[in-house]
Amino acid sequence: MAHDKTTTPYGTWPSPVAAADVALAGVRYGLCTMNNEALYWSEFRPDAGPRTVIVRRDANGKVSDVLPPGFSARSRVHEYGGGEFTVAGDCVVFVNDSDQDLYVIESGSGPRRLSRAAGWRFADMVLAPHGSRVLAVGEHHDEQGPHSMPQNAVVSFEVSADDKQSPGLILAGRDFYACPRFNPDGTCLAWLAWDLPHMPWQAAELWVADIGKDGGIRNARHVAGGPGSAAFQPHWSPQGELYFVANHEGWGNLHVAGESQNTVLFPDKAEFGRPLWQFGMASYACLGDGRIAASCWRDGKLEIGLLETETGAWFKLDTELVRLDAISGSSAGFAIAGGTDSSTPGIWFFDKNGDFVDRPAGGDRPLKTGDVSVARQLRLHTGSGPLHGLYYPPANAETHGPTGTHPPLIVSAHGGPTAMAKRGFDLEKQYWTTRGFAFLDVDYRGSFGYGLAYMRALDGAWGVTDAADAITAARTAAEEGLADAAAMVITGGSAGGLTVLNALASSQVFAAGACAYGVADLASLARDTHKFEAGYLYSLMGVDRDDPKALAEVFELRSPLSHADKIVSPVIFLQGLDDAVVPPSQSRVMAASLRSRGVPVAYLEFEGEGHGFRKPQTVIAALEATHGFFTRILNLVPAADLPRVKIDNL
Numbered sequence: 001m002a003h004d005k006t007t008t009p010y011g012t013w014p015s016p017v018a019a020a021d022v023a024l025a026g027v028r029y030g031l032c033t034m035n036n037e038a039l040y041w042s043e044f045r046p047d048a049g050p051r052t053v054i055v056r057r058d059a060n061g062k063v064s065d066v067l068p069p070g071f072s073a074r075s076r077v078h079e080y081g082g083g084e085f086t087v088a089g090d091c092v093v094f095v096n097d098s099d100q101d102l103y104v105i106e107s108g109s110g111p112r113r114l115s116r117a118a119g120w121r122f123a124d125m126v127l128a129p130h131g132s133r134v135l136a137v138g139e140h141h142d143e144q145g146p147h148s149m150p151q152n153a154v155v156s157f158e159v160s161a162d163d164k165q166s167p168g169l170i171l172a173g174r175d176f177y178a179c180p181r182f183n184p185d186g187t188c189l190a191w192l193a194w195d196l197p198h199m200p201w202q203a204a205e206l207w208v209a210d211i212g213k214d215g216g217i218r219n220a221r222h223v224a225g226g227p228g229s230a231a232f233q234p235h236w237s238p239q240g241e242l243y244f245v246a247n248h249e250g251w252g253n254l255h256v257a258g259e260s261q262n263t264v265l266f267p268d269k270a271e272f273g274r275p276l277w278q279f280g281m282a283s284y285a286c287l288g289d290g291r292i293a294a295s296c297w298r299d300g301k302l303e304i305g306l307l308e309t310e311t312g313a314w315f316k317l318d319t320e321l322v323r324l325d326a327i328s329g330s331s332a333g334f335a336i337a338g339g340t341d342s343s344t345p346g347i348w349f350f351d352k353n354g355d356f357v358d359r360p361a362g363g364d365r366p367l368k369t370g371d372v373s374v375a376r377q378l379r380l381h382t383g384s385g386p387l388h389g390l391y392y393p394p395a396n397a398e399t400h401g402p403t404g405t406h407p408p409l410i411v412s413a414h415g416g417p418t419a420m421a422k423r424g425f426d427l428e429k430q431y432w433t434t435r436g437f438a439f440l441d442v443d444y445r446g447s448f449g450y451g452l453a454y455m456r457a458l459d460g461a462w463g464v465t466d467a468a469d470a471i472t473a474a475r476t477a478a479e480e481g482l483a484d485a486a487a488m489v490i491t492g493g494s495a496g497g498l499t500v501l502n503a504l505a506s507s508q509v510f511a512a513g514a515c516a517y518g519v520a521d522l523a524s525l526a527r528d529t530h531k532f533e534a535g536y537l538y539s540l541m542g543v544d545r546d547d548p549k550a551l552a553e554v555f556e557l558r559s560p561l562s563h564a565d566k567i568v569s570p571v572i573f574l575q576g577l578d579d580a581v582v583p584p585s586q587s588r589v590m591a592a593s594l595r596s597r598g599v600p601v602a603y604l605e606f607e608g609e610g611h612g613f614r615k616p617q618t619v620i621a622a623l624e625a626t627h628g629f630f631t632r633i634l635n636l637v638p639a640a641d642l643p644r645v646k647i648d649n650l
Contacts, residue, residue, distance in 0.1 A: 005400045010407035010436035011487070011631070013399040014639035016371055017431045019623045023616035025427045027362060029337035029345055031280045034330035035087045040066065041326075041337060041347050042073050042084055043361065046616050054085050054094060057349070057360045059332075071111055072097040075123035075279065077139045077152075078176075078532040079581050079611060082278025083124030086134070091159065093125050093134050102136065104159055113163040120167060122155075124178055124279035129186040133158050133215065137177050137279065138167055149531040154180050154191060156215065170217065176200065176532070178279055183236045187211055190223075190234040190242055192276075197535020197545055198227060200276040201418060201455075206231035206244055208257070223257050232273040237286045238331075241309075245273040245283065250452040254284065254294065254307065266312050270296040270303065275418045275448050285329030287352050293334040295324045297449035300377065300388050302423065304336070306354050317354045323424035333357065339424035341374045342367075366427065370397030373433035375423070375441070380476050382469065384457070388443040388450060389473050390421050391482060392429055394436045407438040408634055409483030411474045411510070413492035413499035414441065417458060417466060417540070420448045431623065435638070438483050444469035444499070460542020462495075463522075463558035467502035471509050486511070487634050491626070493517055493574075494582055494611065501560030501590065504567045512633040514626045516574040517582045517611055520590035522555040528583050564593040570600035570650065572629040574622050576609030600650040602629050 008014075023046060030042035030052065037059035044052045051072035057063045067073060074097035075081035085094035092105040093114065100121040102114040114134070115122070122136040138155040142148065154177050155167035171177055174193040178200065181190045189211055192204045205225040209217035224246050225231030232245040232252060242257040243265075252273030254265045272294060274281045284294035284307075292307040302324055305316040323345065326337040333352045339345040339362075346362025373395035380387040394407045401407060410432055414421050421441035429439050443449070444466040446458025458465055470490060478485035489512045492500040497518015504513045519525055526537050538545045541554045556562050571594060575587040584605065591603045604625055606618045613619050621643075628642035632650070 005396075005398055007402055008399045008436070009636070010394060010401040010405060010484070011634065011636045012638055013394075013396050013434065013436040015396070015431065015434040016367060017427060017434050019431065019620040019627075020616070021366070022427045022431050022623055023619035025344060025366065026616075026619060027344070029325060029347060029362065030082065030084060032326045032328045032335045032337045032347060033085075033087050034285070034328045034332065034335060035089075036330055037332040039328075039335050039347070039349065039360070040085070040087050040092070041335070041361065044614075046614065046619070050614055050616070051097070052084065054092065055361065057347075061358065061360070063360050066092055066105060067094070068110060071103070075121065076100055077121045077123035077137060077279065079530050080278045080532070081123060083137070083280035086125040086127055088127035088129070089131055091127060091131060093127060093159075095122050095125075101163075102134070102157060104134075114157055114159070115165070115167065116163040117167055124180065126180050126182060127159070128182055129184060131159065135170060135180045135189075137180065149534065152176050168215075178204070178276060179234050181234050181236060182211075183240055183242070184238055185240070189217060190236065192225070192231060192234065194230075196531075197538045199418065199533070199536055199539075201230050201232070201273070202539065203227040204230040204232065204276065206234055206246075208242065224255065224262055232276060233282055233284070235282075235284070235286065238288045239290075243284070243286070243292070247452060252452075254292070256309070265309055266307055266314055268296075268314070269451065270298040271449055271451060272296045275416070277416075277419070280326070282327050283324075285327050285334050287329050287334060288331035289352065291352075293327065293329050293350070293354070295327060295336075297420075300420070300443060300449045315354070317350075319348075319356065321348065323422070339363075341425055342369070342372050343425055344427070345424065367430060367434075368397050371395060371430070371434050372425070373430060373439070378440075378473075380473060382472055384445070387445065387469050387472060388447065390423070390441040390443070391477065392433050392439040392441075393482070394433050394438055396434050396436065399436070401436060406478075406481060406484040407436055408487035408489070408630075408636070409438045409440060409474065409477055410630075411470055411488060411490045412439065412441045413444065413466065413470050413490065413496035413503075414447070415492070415494035415496045416448075417444075417446050417462060417495040417499070418448060418455060428623065438477070440473055440477055440483075442470050442473045459539050462540035463498060463502050466499045467506055470499055470503045471507045474509050489513060489630055489634070491516075495519060497582070498560060501567070501571075502558070502563070504569050504571065505560055505563040506566070508568065510569055512570045512572075512630060514572045514574070514629070515587070515590075516622070517576060517579050518573075518587065518590075519582055520559065520586045521561045522559045523552070525582065525586065526555070528585070530580050533581070561590055561593060564590065565597065567594060567599060570602075570629070570633050570647065572602040572626055572645070573604070574626070575603075575605050576611065576613065577605055577607050578610045581611040595648050598649050600633070600647050602645050602647045604645070
């Protein structure tokens with residue numbers, strides 16, 4: 001039966017979503033791996049420590065935890081981790097979070113420690129086809145000084161040996177390695193390698209070598225990739241063909257390696273690659289019959305299909321999925337970790353013909369239809385070309401805003417910056433939209449998913465183009481009646497934090513900003529950040545790292561700290577004390593600068609949190625503090641009481 005909605009000012013609506021709901025709904029799915037007819041995946045559970053559990057769905061559909069209490073599968077290589085477990089036969093090898101060592105589970109037995117390597121971290125493991133040894137990407141921290149860099153390598157362990165064995169060196173000499181992968185009979189190894197100052201999506205090279213009788217590599221040869229044309233996700237088919245993603249006319253397309261040359265399987269203006277921020281990232285999977293289940297981004301929209309490798313025919317599948325975090329396949333079918341516009345992320349299983357079978361985990365619909373805000377894709381225009389964004393209108397089954405008024409707007413700048421706005425149902429966004437806020441996720445120039453030219457549009461322009469695009473997106477939303485021009489705020493974390501601060505410094509479009517573990521001082525970040533991103537700033541700034549004068553000038557010009565005197569809007573800062581990517585000094589110095597000049601500032605630090613918040617109590621505190629901060633600045637009266645955050649100078 002229909003009923004009348006109440007009329008309540010935007011931004012003050014009573015909501016069915018509490019901050020605690022957001023925190024406890026933060027289940028995340030990492031790797032998923034098909035092992036014959038069994039499916040394994042990793043599942044981050046915020047209400048269990050928190051910890052990440054490995055879960056198994058057997059051929060009969062029975063789901064059970066593989067990892068017992070007391071263990072958590074999480075790698076910290078590159079600080080961002082990923083590649084936390086691997087499976088072959090009845091053997092599971094995983095990285096345990098607390099000690100970063102490798103453990104093995106065989107035939108249902110409890111975890112047995114495989115390594116006890118002080119100073120080492122491991123990730124992206126692969127078991128040899130015969131099962132006697134496991135390779136892993138290793139990262140050795142020798143703690144020689146505050147700015148010493150770890151050494152990266154591909155190492156080997158014997159599965160049957162005790163934990164006193166030292167890592168056996170397989171590959172070394174390059175700054176970074178990823179994706180060591182055996183061919184089906186174990187006679188060849190493929191891997192990715194790249195060096196500073198590059199990131200993997202800028203310069204990763206694909207190599208292949210023969211495996212000698214002693215287990216070492218022989219006859220290494222370069223297959224694809226390198227500066228300007230990176231390779232992604234080497235993957236052997238059951239028949240021994242080596243597939244990978246590489247650039248083809250400005251788009252990451254699927255290729256197959258050949259003896260004399262490589263062949264693009266499906267040339268298309270669609271992006272099949274991913275920026276390799278974490279180990280184990282994948283966009284396609286072999287099905288064992290000459291077909292590939294693959295995903296791509298076409299103009300920022302997810303597309304999933306089946307590719308026939310012999311003919312190059314592409315069959316688009318009709319699914320609800322708008323987000324894909326992982327994919328794996330076998331002759332039994334394929335599985336995807338992903339989400340839809342109205343359900344939480346989960347694991348989705350499809351048969352080999354692409355027909356949906358079941359959802360063994362997640363995928364819940366926690367809100368009524370009328371409470372769910374579904375993203376509307378916006379294509380805006382700048383003087384330099386298109387600008388993309390995702391607009392979420394206010395949505396509440398019980399309430400609407402007064403006629404003739406417009407909602408307050410939260411503009412979000414994603415991190416990376418080589419990344420993209422998160423797609424699909426996200427309860428944190430719904431926290432805001434059910435309260436009568438509009439939410440605009442900006443895929444500023446430099447974002448992934450729109451082709452190589454769009455991604456490279458930020459090279460040499462970070463701190464300028466991204467901030468300008470956030471401002472343009474907000475102004476356009478107000479002009480089109482999607483937001484109240486006097487009640488727009490901006491939020492972002494990590495690289496998005498720099499965008500927030502520079503947008504506040506270069507305009508007065510935003511009434512306030514929220515900066516989570518954001519970048520404020522580029523010169524100090526270049527000295528203090530971790531190895532993986534130690535060279536990232538140089539391409540983003542468009543300067544040579546061997547030109548100290550130019551570096552100093554550009555760092556000064558682009559650093560929000562240098563322009564703190566231009567910021568007049570209030571800012572809330574949120575920072576984890578264990579952050580090794582953007583150290584706490586970045587937030588502290590920026591907050592202090594604003595505070596000293598009388599700008600309203602709220603500042604919260606969280607013990608035991610790194611680059612991104614994981615503990616439920618932290619998620620709740622950060623969200624409620626940000627909500628309370630925005631409502632006070634915008635003079636809104638929320639429907640529910642909020643903890644009163646301390647705001648200096650207000």
